[in-house]
Structures are given as structure tokens and as C-alpha cells.
Amino acid sequence: MSSGFDRPYAGTWAVVPVKPFGQAKSRLAKTLSATARMELAESLMRHTLQVLRTCSELANVVVVSQDDRVLEIASELGAVALRERSQSNLNRAIMQALGYITSVGGKAGLVLPSDLPNLHQTDVAELLNCMDHTGSGIVICPDRHEQGTNALLLSPPDLLNVAYGPQSFEAHVRAANALGIDAHVVRAPGIVLDLDTPDDWKLWHAQQPLFERRSVRRYSNALISRTAIERLVAAATWAPSAHNRQPWRFVVVTKESSKLELAQAMGDRLRSDRMTDGDDSAVIEADVARSHARISGAPAVIVACMSTADMDHYLDDRRARVEETMATQSVAMAVQNLLLAAYSEGLGACWMCAPLFCPDVVSQVLRLPSDWQPQALVTLGVPANDGKPANRKSIQMLTRWI
Numbered sequence: 001m002s003s004g005f006d007r008p009y010a011g012t013w014a015v016v017p018v019k020p021f022g023q024a025k026s027r028l029a030k031t032l033s034a035t036a037r038m039e040l041a042e043s044l045m046r047h048t049l050q051v052l053r054t055c056s057e058l059a060n061v062v063v064v065s066q067d068d069r070v071l072e073i074a075s076e077l078g079a080v081a082l083r084e085r086s087q088s089n090l091n092r093a094i095m096q097a098l099g100y101i102t103s104v105g106g107k108a109g110l111v112l113p114s115d116l117p118n119l120h121q122t123d124v125a126e127l128l129n130c131m132d133h134t135g136s137g138i139v140i141c142p143d144r145h146e147q148g149t150n151a152l153l154l155s156p157p158d159l160l161n162v163a164y165g166p167q168s169f170e171a172h173v174r175a176a177n178a179l180g181i182d183a184h185v186v187r188a189p190g191i192v193l194d195l196d197t198p199d200d201w202k203l204w205h206a207q208q209p210l211f212e213r214r215s216v217r218r219y220s221n222a223l224i225s226r227t228a229i230e231r232l233v234a235a236a237t238w239a240p241s242a243h244n245r246q247p248w249r250f251v252v253v254t255k256e257s258s259k260l261e262l263a264q265a266m267g268d269r270l271r272s273d274r275m276t277d278g279d280d281s282a283v284i285e286a287d288v289a290r291s292h293a294r295i296s297g298a299p300a301v302i303v304a305c306m307s308t309a310d311m312d313h314y315l316d317d318r319r320a321r322v323e324e325t326m327a328t329q330s331v332a333m334a335v336q337n338l339l340l341a342a343y344s345e346g347l348g349a350c351w352m353c354a355p356l357f358c359p360d361v362v363s364q365v366l367r368l369p370s371d372w373q374p375q376a377l378v379t380l381g382v383p384a385n386d387g388k389p390a391n392r393k394s395i396q397m398l399t400r401w402i
């Protein structure tokens with residue numbers, strides 16, 4: 001068996017048990033056709049293995065299955081493909097894979113199902129970080145109902161007999177306790193949702209744009225219809241806003257000559273600012289060219305502006321500043337709606353902060369009313385790529401529970 005992960009055999013291995021695609025997702029039978037369920041099972045497995053490939057903390061991945069097609073895809077994606085001996089007994093299949101890891105010198109096993117649509121490398125890192133520094137222990141991530149087990153990290157891999165099935169979360173915690181170990185419970189956001197039931201399916205669809213939208217900076221030449229752009233702007237205007245004063249304003253730029261004029265004028269300001277900084281002229285020119293190409297090359301550009309005309313007005317600076325902040329926050333909410341709506345329409349978009357650095361230039365080129373303050377420029381188009389893979393800090397680092 002060979003591995004495409006090119007990492008040492010020691011360390012933590014992921015274990016992904018995969019049912020034959022034809023038997024997977026039976027609880028979605030009322031929602032999806034048999035073919036759609038098979039395609040879903042395959043695409044989820046591919047997603048899982050692709051995410052695991054990006055986890056530098058993992059030594060390798062083993063896929064255990066009785067299905068030829070599953071094993072073929074596993075090998076194609078660089079995982080170790082282990083033929084299941086047990087024929088349809090999940091717990092035995094997992095124990096077989098954990099035994100394999102032990103036999104090749106792996107120090108820990110992370111069991112993950114192949115149907116976690118929101119799985120991200122950050123989630124895997126979060127689980128691995130929770131492992132006891134002695135190198136021995138159990139980390140569990142339950143499903144969103146706190147009943148099933150969606151991730152089980154065991155160090156060493158054969159620490160206990162896995163007990164997947166109804167209420168497996170509780171069963172695994174109890175099994176750990178019986179060994180005198182406190183299981184570390186982590187609720188990693190990309191792991192708690194597995195796609196089993198029609199409710200999971202609905203939730204996933206509702207949340208997909210939040211997790212899967214990425215900034216897209218390259219577009220095809222395809223034009224975007226005025227109606228499509230109007231839908232995006234309408235979505236933007238349904239954002240919440242302070243006192244519901246809706247301080248957002250939008251300039252939609254699709255005319256080639258206007259995009260060029262804007263890109264040129266903004267580039268000129270960027271050049272003169274960077275020359276004042278004393279930067280290298282070749283570097284400046286490269287940056288100016290990049291900015292120009294980004295703005296002029298997008299099929300549409302939306303400049304989001306803020307007007308404080310309808311906000312409350314205070315005589316003291318402190319409260320006036322608060323009101324201004326609330327207007328800025330409201331415009332940011334609107335732009336986020338716009339980005340999510342673009343994603344939902346299959347469009348790519350990217351927020352550029354450049355107008356904040358040259359509001360006078362933007363106002364002049366676009367002939368803005370005097371109270372419209374440029375805040376952001378959103379480039380928009382049919383994506384030419386998926387955008388850069390993005391990372392997020394763990395919610396544990398960012399959250400305090402009191």
C-alpha cells in the first residue's frame with residue numbers, strides 16, 4: 001500500500017470508513033434520487049480527503065471500505081486504501097483500520113466520517129491541539145444533537161473498542177471513563193454537522209454560503225445582467241442597520257470607459273502615495289498594474305458608499321463618532337450580504353479597501369453626491385477560479401464563555 005501524503009508513518013493518522021456509495025445516505029431517500037445520493041456520497045468523500053490532505057499535522061489517512069470504487073478514489077487522492085474484512089460492520093471496519101495504524105507505527109488515530117460537508121483543516125487542528133501533551137488520551141466531537149460521534153481521536157489508536165451506533169457519544173465518553181481517562185469534548189464547527197437526514201440537508205444548504213464563500217479575484221469575460229446585479233444590491237439592502245437608517249449607497253460601474261477611468265485615477269493616487277513612502281519604483285509599478293487589472297478586468301464593480309445624512313446628529317464628538325461607527329458597521333453588513341448573495345448566484349466577488357485610501361479620487365471620478373463617502377469597492381464576475389483556500393482562527397481562541 002502506498003501513500004500520496006508523503007509524510008512519516010508515525011504520528012496521527014485519520015481513519016475514514018466509507019460505505020459503498022450505492023448504500024449511502026438512505027435517510028435522504030425522500031429528498032434526493034438514488035443517483036443524486038450516490039453522487040453526494042462520492043463528492044463528500046472527495047471533499048473529506050481533500051481537506052485531510054491539507055492538514056499538515058496528519059501523518060496520513062486510511063480509508064476503509066468494501067467498495068472497489070471507494071478504494072480506487074482513496075488511492076487516487078493519496079490515502080491508504082484498506083479493504084474492509086468485516087462486510088458492513090462499521091465498528092469492526094474502524095478497529096481494522098486502527099489496528100493497521102498501530103501496525104505501521106502510528107501514534108494516534110482520528111476517526112472521521114466521510115459526510116462532513118463543512119469540514120475544514122481548522123477543525124482538525126482544533127481536535128489535535130486538544131490531545132493531552134502526554135500523547136495519550138481521547139478527544140471526541142459529538143454530532144450537533146450530542147448523540148452520535150463525529151470525530152474520535154484516540155492515542156494510542158487501539159486505546160479502546162469503538163462503539164459507533166445510537167448514542168455513541170455517551171458510549172465513548174463512558175468507555176474513556178472506564179479506562180480512568182476524561183474524554184476531552186470539542187465541538188468543532190465544521191465537524192458537528194454530518195449529512196444524514198433531510199433536516200441536516202436543509203441546514204447545510206442554509207449555511208453553505210457562510211462557510212463556502214471565498215473572495216474571488218479572477219473572472220471570466222462573461223457579462224453579468226443588470227437584473228442579477230439588482231438582486232445583489234437588493235440583498236445588500238436587507239442587511240440590518242443602525243436605527244434602520246440604511247446609510248448604504250451603491251454605485252454600479254459596468255461601462256468599460258468608466259472602469260478604466262476609475263482604475264487609472266486610483267492607480268495614480270496609489271503610485272503617488274507609495275512614492276511618498278519611498279518604495280522601490282518597480283514594486284510600485286507592479287502594484288499599480290495589479291490594482292488596475294483587478295478593477296478594469298472585473299465585469300462589474302460596485303462601489304459601496306456611506307451617507308450619514310439620515311443618521312442622528314450630536315453636538316459632542318464622542319457621540320458623533322459612535323453614530324459614524326454605526327453607519328460604517330451598517331454598510332459593512334450590507335456588503336457582506338452582497339458577497340453572500342453573489343456566491344449564492346454562482347458569482348465571484350472580492351471586497352477591495354482601496355477607496356478608503358483615495359475617497360476624493362473616487363468621488364470625483366464617479367461624480368458622487370457630496371454626502372456619499374466611498375467605503376469599499378466590490379469586484380464582481382463569473383469566477384475563473386475558486387479563490388484562495390482561506391483559513392480561520394479556532395473559535396476557542398476567539399471566544400470567551402462566561
Ligand SMILES: Cc1cc2nc3c(=O)[nH]c(=O)nc-3n(C[C@H](O)[C@H](O)[C@H](O)COP(=O)(O)O)c2cc1C
Pocket residue numbers: 213214215216217350351352353354387388390
Ligand atoms: C474590510 C475588508 C477589506 C479588504 N480589502 C481587500 C483588498 O483590498 N484586496 C483584496 O484582495 N482583498 C481584500 N479583502 C478580502 C480579504 O482579503 C479576504 O476576505 C480574507 O483574506 C479572507 O478570505 P475569504 O474572503 O476568501 O474567506 C478585504 C476584506 C475586508 C472585509
